[in-house]
Amino acid sequence: MEDKVVLSVSNITKTFGIVKALNQVSIDFRSGEIHGLIGENGSGKSTMASVITGVYRAEDGTMALDGQPYQPESVLDAAGQGICMIVQEMGTIDGISVAANVFAGKENLFAHLGIVRKKEMIRAAQNILDEIGASDIRAENPIGGESFENRKIVEIARAMYEDVKVMIVDETTTALSQKGREILYRLMSRLKDEGKTIIFISHDLDELTQLCDSVTILRDGNFVRDLKKEEITPDVMRKHMVGRDVQDDYYRTDQQKALTDQVVLEVEHVSSSLLKDISLNLKKGEILGIGGLTDCGMHELGKVIFGIQAPKKGNVYAGEKRIRIRNPRTAIHQKIGYVSKNRDQESIMKLSNIRDNICLPSYDKIKKGCYVSPKAEETLAGRESNKLSIKMSSLDQLCIQLSGGNKQKVALAKWLGNDSDLLILDCPTRGIDVGVKAAIYQLMNQYKQSGKSILMISEELQELIGMSDRILILKEGALSGTFDRSPDLTENDLIQYMI
Ligand SMILES: Nc1ncnc2c1ncn2[C@@H]1O[C@H](COP(=O)(O)OP(=O)(O)OP(=O)(O)O)[C@@H](O)[C@H]1O
Numbered sequence: 001m002e003d004k005v006v007l008s009v010s011n012i013t014k015t016f017g018i019v020k021a022l023n024q025v026s027i028d029f030r031s032g033e034i035h036g037l038i039g040e041n042g043s044g045k046s047t048m049a050s051v052i053t054g055v056y057r058a059e060d061g062t063m064a065l066d067g068q069p070y071q072p073e074s075v076l077d078a079a080g081q082g083i084c085m086i087v088q089e090m091g092t093i094d095g096i097s098v099a100a101n102v103f104a105g106k107e108n109l110f111a112h113l114g115i116v117r118k119k120e121m122i123r124a125a126q127n128i129l130d131e132i133g134a135s136d137i138r139a140e141n142p143i144g145g146e147s148f149e150n151r152k153i154v155e156i157a158r159a160m161y162e163d164v165k166v167m168i169v170d171e172t173t174t175a176l177s178q179k180g181r182e183i184l185y186r187l188m189s190r191l192k193d194e195g196k197t198i199i200f201i202s203h204d205l206d207e208l209t210q211l212c213d214s215v216t217i218l219r220d221g222n223f224v225r226d227l228k229k230e231e232i233t234p235d236v237m238r239k240h241m242v243g244r245d246v247q248d249d250y251y252r253t254d255q256q257k258a259l260t261d262q263v264v265l266e267v268e269h270v271s272s273s274l275l276k277d278i279s280l281n282l283k284k285g286e287i288l289g290i291g292g293l294t295d296c297g298m299h300e301l302g303k304v305i306f307g308i309q310a311p312k313k314g315n316v317y318a319g320e321k322r323i324r325i326r327n328p329r330t331a332i333h334q335k336i337g338y339v340s341k342n343r344d345q346e347s348i349m350k351l352s353n354i355r356d357n358i359c360l361p362s363y364d365k366i367k368k369g370c371y372v373s374p375k376a377e378e379t380l381a382g383r384e385s386n387k388l389s390i391k392m393s394s395l396d397q398l399c400i401q402l403s404g405g406n407k408q409k410v411a412l413a414k415w416l417g418n419d420s421d422l423l424i425l426d427c428p429t430r431g432i433d434v435g436v437k438a439a440i441y442q443l444m445n446q447y448k449q450s451g452k453s454i455l456m457i458s459e460e461l462q463e464l465i466g467m468s469d470r471i472l473i474l475k476e477g478a479l480s481g482t483f484d485r486s487p488d489l490t491e492n493d494l495i496q497y498m499i
Pocket residue numbers: 016017019020021039040041042043044045046047048171391392400401402403404405406431433
């Protein structure tokens with residue numbers, strides 16, 4: 001690692017109304033390093049990334065790039081100066097092709113007499129996708145048809161083509177499966193070898209320990225401390241993030257299976273574009289884990305069960321009366337809740353406030369006649385946001401103004417507040433910090449103990465093993481393995497059935 005400071009931020013302060021997202025924060029980022037930026041949800045990491053990339057202007061403080069004053073006017077201005085970012089949520093442009101996304105803003109490379117030569121652009125984009133190991137994504141296809149993960153990989157492909165000095169990777173890995181992660185890690189290591197700087201925002205302490213050359217910890221918008229490579233361990237990071245010692249045993253320790261044999265959900269011979277003849281059942285008081293590679297169909301299965309996507313064949317039934325789930329409305333009537341992996345597009349209403357988001361599925365429950373009292377809304381939203389320690393200025397705050405992890409908490413709170421009997425949770429702890437992760441697992445366990453059921457779709461093998469009573473593995477759309485809860489179960493046992 002070279003020791004040249006490439007980017008230096010000094011005494012940066014940024015406020016949003018009464019929230020001080022960053023308070024006099026100073027950090028030096030050096031060339032040839034992967035520099036972790038960590039902290040609990042809402043500690044100011046993405047705000048710092050946004051100040052550096054010209055999304056926001058700090059009220060106070062200065063920045064220097066290669067020793068010269070640096071004050072980007074916009075994201076484009078920052079990109080022009082070699083500062084780029086892979087964002088937390090969807091960073092691709094709808095309505096155009098994969099190739100056009102890879103070369104967004106650089107169409108001139110393929111222009112001849114004012115006309116973009118599309119075939120050439122597609123060929124060049126496909127070469128990049130092939131090079132990074134993502135040949136299954138076809139450059140000529142519309143981006144709209146691609147999965148959330150593939151769209152993230154397209155963003156990474158775009159980043160490969162940027163002439164960067166500093167690349168910010170904001171909580172991207174939780175959107176990716178192992179394959180996507182490996183593509184991202186390869187990009188990061190290539191940039192590092194070329195002497196570039198990577199600012200890496202993540203909640204995964206093992207990943208941070210493995211990858212980072214240095215780490216800066218933020219808490220409530222304040223700088224806490226810098227860690228050098230030899231000081232970076234999960235325990236040290238956890239302690240400084242939270243401000244006290246925190247245990248790392250988040251998961252259930254009991255070996256109890258489903259509480260009863262009563263079936264509350266039946267999936268019968270379901271086939272769809274990705275799924276092949278899936279049959280399963282979920283019992284009362286059971287946490288059923290569903291795992292596999294990201295394109296194995298497990299995310300689609302969640303959508304089919306909640307009725308967002310109609311299966312080509314087969315049916316889904318819920319409850320003792322075996323009510324057929326035809327759409328989300330029937331699912332909600334059957335007291336089923338669903339948290340999608342695609343949080344901003346499918347789980348929350350970003351432009352509505354926290355109160356409305358949390359209360360939305362519960363209006364039938366809290367209305368008196370045809371009237372919903374503001375007090376009832378306040379009570380419900382206040383109670384559920386407290387349970388998950390949502391960091392907000394008030395319940396009136398718009399969800400778009402929340403940090404990523406706090407948006408995820410809103411997505412969970414609305415279904416917990418609805419007294420759902422059955423939750424479909426797709427990647428439930430995505431973007432959630434270490435402290436709250438433990439609280440969510442505890443809530444899941446309490447939920448189970450009270451006789452409710454959870455179908456948890458997850459790409460985190462430890463999470464599946466640690467929380468599930470039973471695990472089903474999907475491979476290429478079909479069920480490939482079933483495992484009962486056991487202290488002897490290992491990640492390798494599951495992986496064999498995934499690939
Ligand atoms: N546009 C905005 N308007 C109002 N408040 C905002 C806005 N953006 C961020 N905030 C607030 O600033 C604080 C810091 O948020 P930020 O997104 O930087 O946190 P973070 O550390 O990236 O969290 P996470 O790990 O959850 O992604 C939070 O309290 C958040 O609600």
